[in-house]
Amino acid sequence: MSTNIGVLIPHFGGESYKIRNALVGVLGKLAAKAFKDVEGDSNARLRSKQAMLEILIERCRDVSAYTRSRVLQVWSELCEENSISIGLWNEVASVASGRLEDKSAIVRKSALQLLITMLQHNPFGPQLRxxxxxxxxxxxxxxxxxxxxxxxxxxxxxxxxxxxxxxxxxxxxxxxxxxxxxxxxxxxxxxxxxxxxxxxxxxxxxxxxxxxxxxxxxxxLMPILVQLLASSSATDVENTILLLMRCRQFQIEGSEAALRKMLPLVSALWDYFCFNINGVRPVQSRGALSILCMAAKSSPSILGNHLQDIIDIGFGRWAKEEPLLARTACLALQRLSEEDKDKLISNNSRVFAALQGLVTSFSIPEKIWYGAADKAISTIYTLHPAPELFATETAKKSLSSVFSVLGTNDVSNGDEAQNGASLSSVSPSKLGRFLFVISHIALNHLVYIENSVRKIQKQKRKNEKSQPTTEDLQPDVSKSLEAQGINAELGLSATIDIAIESLAERAEKEIVCCSSEKNLIGHCGPFLSKLCRNLALLQKFPDLQASAMLALCRLMIIDAEFCEANLQILFTVAESAPSETVRSNCTIALGDLAVRFPNLLDPWTEYIYARLRDPSVSVRKNAVLVISHLILNDMMKVKGYINEMAVRIEDKDERISSLAKLFFHELSKKGSNPIYNLLPDILGRLCNQHLKEETFCNIMQFLINSIKKDKQMEALVDKLCNRFAGVNDVRQWEYISYCLSQLTFTEKGLKKLIDNFKMFEHALSEDSVMNHFRSVISKCKKFAKPELKICIEEFEEKLSKVHQEKKEQEETTKNAEAHRQRIDSLDEFLVTKEVSENSGNSAEDETSEVVDPSVDSSTEHMENTPECSVNTSAENSQTTAPLTESEGGGEEIQSAQPVSKGMSRLRAKKTRDPVVDPSVDRSTEYKGNTPEHSADTSTENSQTSVPLTGTEGGSEEIQSTQPVGKGVSRSRARKTRDPVVEDSAAPVRRATRSTRRQGS
Structure with missing residues (x-):
């Protein structure tokens, strides 16, 4: 495209500024990138680039302000990419300086930004004096x-x-x-x-x-920048201030003097705050004071000259119209310089009375009062010389304003019923405010004690350092130093530190413990604990529950015994409170408690992680922040519940997902990357959480990508392959194989995978698992050496072969299972049919036996009989057992005896006698002339036939088939071996031996 730039140049003469803007952007990109790696004459390339840059300089004087602004933006981009030569640097700076006086605000803005960029990327050094x-x-x-x-x-x-x-x-x-x-x-x-x-x-x-x-x-440029500070355009002022700050950083002459010209802007803020300008609203006054508070962070002295204005306006009548004004005024008082604080105390200002009135009055709306009271109590402990005394007085006034309905006699009366009736008339909102005041005073008093101890220790170290070290000391001073040296050797200095810490612990304990008469709010602890345990009452008043739980958490932070006694109720409310605000406050408090009392919170670690599963977005976000802070600052160990944090990587809320990813990114930088050690445990726990496959894959992909070392990747191959052993869940096979496919395999890692083939061989029957291993193989083939490719191909063939065998075995197993299920269903049908037939034939089973006379001569005429068919119906049986019994003769008799399921022993005995035909002895003579003897036995309801063979003393063997019902014993089978021969018309009855002999 750079060779055809001449086609585009004429379009700069067009009327459309949008086309010119586009052409300017194209020239900028070409000048930055088109001539870097192009073959050819270097001088020609340089001349082409120089021509493009000259066109860009010329376009800075375009008639359209949009095009001029766009050209300056392109020069900023070229500056950032270091595409401007030193010889052209000053020409560009001169053009940008001239555009500071452009009539268009957008052009001035782009020029200021270009100068800022040129200072940041200048090739001349960090100092431009x-x-x-x-x-x-x-x-x-x-x-x-x-x-x-x-x-x-x-x-x-x-x-x-x-x-x-x-x-x-x-x-x-x-x-x-x-x-x-x-x-x-x-x-x-x-x-x-x-x-x-x-x-x-x-x-x-x-x-x-x-x-x-x-x-x-x-x-x-300094005079021009000073003029721009007074511009009516906000963008001019903002970018001018940024440029002056950058000039101050590079030590440009005159930058400090120009920065001082910003002070009129500060005076304008005071005019807004003090309502010196007509039409100023209380909201604008509060905004001006907020900006002044920001400035007071670096220069507290700017507030000193208007101290009385802050008190009069911040706590006066304007505070009633804009309640947040009082809160901002408290913040301003906290940021006063030490001289202004001393001046405020020495003048006996009414500021403390105003602060106390802010805490104890009910003129401010409840939603704003909590923030204002928070800052007011903190301001009291910041400014007052004896904050514990003033805070005690404030707490008493707050108590009297809340319980004003009770008389002194009512409170001291021992009648609990009367006291309960009196307390029931207390306003929940007032009670919530009182609990907030008490708890916040207690927390600030704890901070006050710690600061006091810190000041004492700092002063002690300062005195030790300020001791004279010269050799020319007076005798008394020398003796003093010798005594101090002896004390140091004896450990007396350490004893002083221990005494200071002991006093601090005692003072902290007296805040909540009610054993001392001088304690501040100790008697409110038991009352607050009982109130928070009354969940039924607090559910009726959600705002009261929020104040009560916040107060309880603050008192728990102060005292370890009180914390241990109320941990159960804290976790209960954190889990089951209907208000997400209460649950969020409890979650944040758990982080503070874990820092202050780690041993007490250690057994509750699982429940802290459980807050990550809360349905509320706010609670989950606070839980992620709290746990991240504790783990990354080594305040809490990473235990087996870190998988809950991993799940938040795929949280529905994008903010929570980003925080979780940031946590694992920072965790991977600690030590030897703890994620490597945590990954197998996270994998095992995620497999049991029934996550969506896409969610699981995204989580594991992010975690695996944070592992960069080859040795850790190789060790993960072993760990993941070992997880296949003992796992029969297909879903876990898929998850483990997916993790393997996400690893970066080295030659050692691939060899380890091949060596662990037996570990995952049983899982290759699944197509998804096989696909993941194919992905691994395709990755390895890309970097493999020729000799290693042979091993990879052999491994691939082995995988395919095992996969095919497993698939065939699986198919066979499925077919066998389907066949078994069909047989089972048929059995159930037959059993049902048998039960119905047994109920219908129960009367027939009890009748006497009927003997067919034709049986006697059946053997004699067997030779002339074309076919002898014996049909035995065994519809009521499940198991058919062919039985053979020997009876003295040498011939084998074929018989079929149906036995119904559940037949009694008595009926079995009645049917056990065999039928003996005298013609059996002559059966051998006619055996050769008998056409065919077939016995069709119908066993529709039977499943198993047990053939039994016996001899009866003869030389010939007789086959008999005896159907036996399921569950019938072997003895019963023998008793029921007699055949039943059915004629086409007459029923067959069992004949005794005597009858047959008589017939013969």
Whole structure:
């Protein structure tokens, strides 16, 4: 595109400024990137780039303000990418300086931003003082003049080239040498680079001259910047202030004086705060005071001259119209300088009365009162010389204002019923305010004690350091020092520190413990604890519950015994409170308690992590912040519940997800990356949480990507492969194999994966698992050496073979299971049918036996019978057992005896006698002439046939099939072995042996 730029240039003459803006952007991109790695003549490339930059300079005078602004923005981009040569640097700075007086605000804004960017990326050094550049330039010019006579020929050759070409062609290292020579004026003689080459010295001199011109250009802008501070455009003022701050950073002459011109802006804020301007509203007054409080952080003295205005306006009638004004006034009083604080106390100002009235009155709306009272109590402890006494008085007034409905006699009366009736008339909102005041006073008193101890220790160290160390000491002083040295050797100094700490612990304990008569709020602790345990009452008054739980948490932070006694109720409310505000406050308090009493909170770690599962976005966000703070600052150990934090990576709320990712990113920087050690445990716990597959994959991908070391990746291969052993859940197979696919495999890691093949062989039957291993193989093939590729291909073939075998085995198992299920369903159907038939044939089973006379001569006429068919119906049985019994003869008799399921032993005995046919002895003679003897036995309801064989003394064997019901014993089967021969018409009855003999 750069070779066809001539096609685009004519469009700069078009009327549309949007086209010109687009062309300016194109030229900027081409000048920055199109000529870096292009082959060809370097001089031609340089000339093309120079032509584009000249067009951009010319476009700074475009008729359209939008185009002029766009050109300056493009120059800022080129400056950030270091695409502006030193020779062109001052020309661009001059153009930007001229645009500061442009009639368009957007152009002035872009010009100011360009100058800020040029200061940030200037190639001349971190200090741009004009005097520094002048001194360094003078020394190098003298050195150059001393070398010129001896190098006259070279000098003439150098004069043929223009100074601009020297500047354009110089390397960046020249400017670096300039930086080294101009960082510190005091050491300038030592930092001047010893350069003997004439060309290098000339380039350095040219660079110093360019830096000097740039410094003078910025210095000359100070009057214009002062004028812009008074501009009616807010963008002019804002960007001018930013540029002046940057000039002050680079030590530009006149920047400090220009910054002082900002003071009229501060006076304008006071005019707004004091209502000196017509039409100012209380909201604007509060905003002005807020800005002044911000400024007081770096310069507290700006508040001293208007101290009385802060008191009169902040706590006067305007505070009733704008309640937040009182809170801002309290913040301003806290940021007073030490001199102003002493002045406030010495003048016996009414500020403390105003603060006490703010805490105890009910004129401010409840939603705003809590913030104002918070700052008011903190201000009392900041300013008052004896805050414990004044706080006690404030607490008493608050108590009397809340319980004003009770008389002194009622409170001291021992009748609990009467006291309960009186207390029931207390307003919940007033009671909530009283509990807030009491708890906040207690917390501030704890801070006051700690600060007092710190001051004592600091003063003690200061006295020890300020002791005289000279040898010329008076005898008394020497003896004093010797005594102090002896005390130090004996450990008496440490004893003093222990005594101070003991007094501090005692003072802290007296805040909540009610054993002392002088304690501040100790008697409110038991009352507050009982109130918070009355969950039924607090659920009726959510605001009271919020105040009560906040007060309880503050008192728990103060005293360890009180904390231990109320931990149970705190966790209960943190989990089950209906208000998310209460749960959020409890979650934040748990973090503070974990810092102050880590041993008490250690057994409750699981419940702290449980706050990450809260349905409220606010509670989850606070839980993430609290746990992140505790773990990253080594206040709480990373235990087995860190998976709850990992789940928050895929939280529905984007803010929580970002905080969780930031936590693991910072955790990966600690030590040897704890995420590596936590990953297997996180994996196991996430597998049991029934997460969506996409959620699980995103979490594990983020965690694995935070592991960078190859050794840790190789060790993870072993750990993940070992997790396959003993796991039969397909879902866990998929998760583990996915984690393997996300690892970065080295040659050692791949060998470990191959060696652990037996660990995951059983999981290869799943297609998803196989796909993950294919992904691993495809990754390894990309970096593998030729000899390693052979191993990878063999491993791939092995995986495919095992996968196919597992699939076939799985298919066979499925078919067998389906067949078994069909058989089971058929059995259930037959059992149902059997039960119904048994109920219908119960009468027939009890009748006498019927003997068919035709049985006697059946054997004799067997030869003439075409076919003998014996059909045995065993519909009421489940198991058919063929039985064979020997009876003295040598012939085998085929019989089928149906036995119903559940047949009694008595019925079995009645049917156990065999049927003996006298013609059996002659059956062998006719055996050869018998066409075929078939016995069709119907066993529709049976599943198993048990063949039993017996001999009856003869030489021939007779086959018999005896159906036996399911569950019938072997003895019962023998008793029921007699055949039942059915005729086509007459029923067959069992014949006894005597009857058969008579018939024969």
């Amino acid at each position: 004009t005097a520094t550049f002048e001194a360094t330039l003078e020394k190098y010019k003298e050195k150059l003049q001393g070398m010129e006579p001896s190098n006259s020929d070279k000098d003439e050759a150098a004069n043929d080239s223009s100074p601009g070409e020297v500047i354009m062609g110089q390397d960046e290292s020249v400017s670096d040498s300039c930086l080294a020579s101009s960082q510190d004026q005091n050491d300038r003689d030592a930092t001047i680079v010893d350069i003997t080459n004439l060309e290098q010295i000339r380039a350095l001199v040219a660079s110093l001259e360019a830096g000097l011109r740039f410094s003078k250009c910025i210095t000359s």
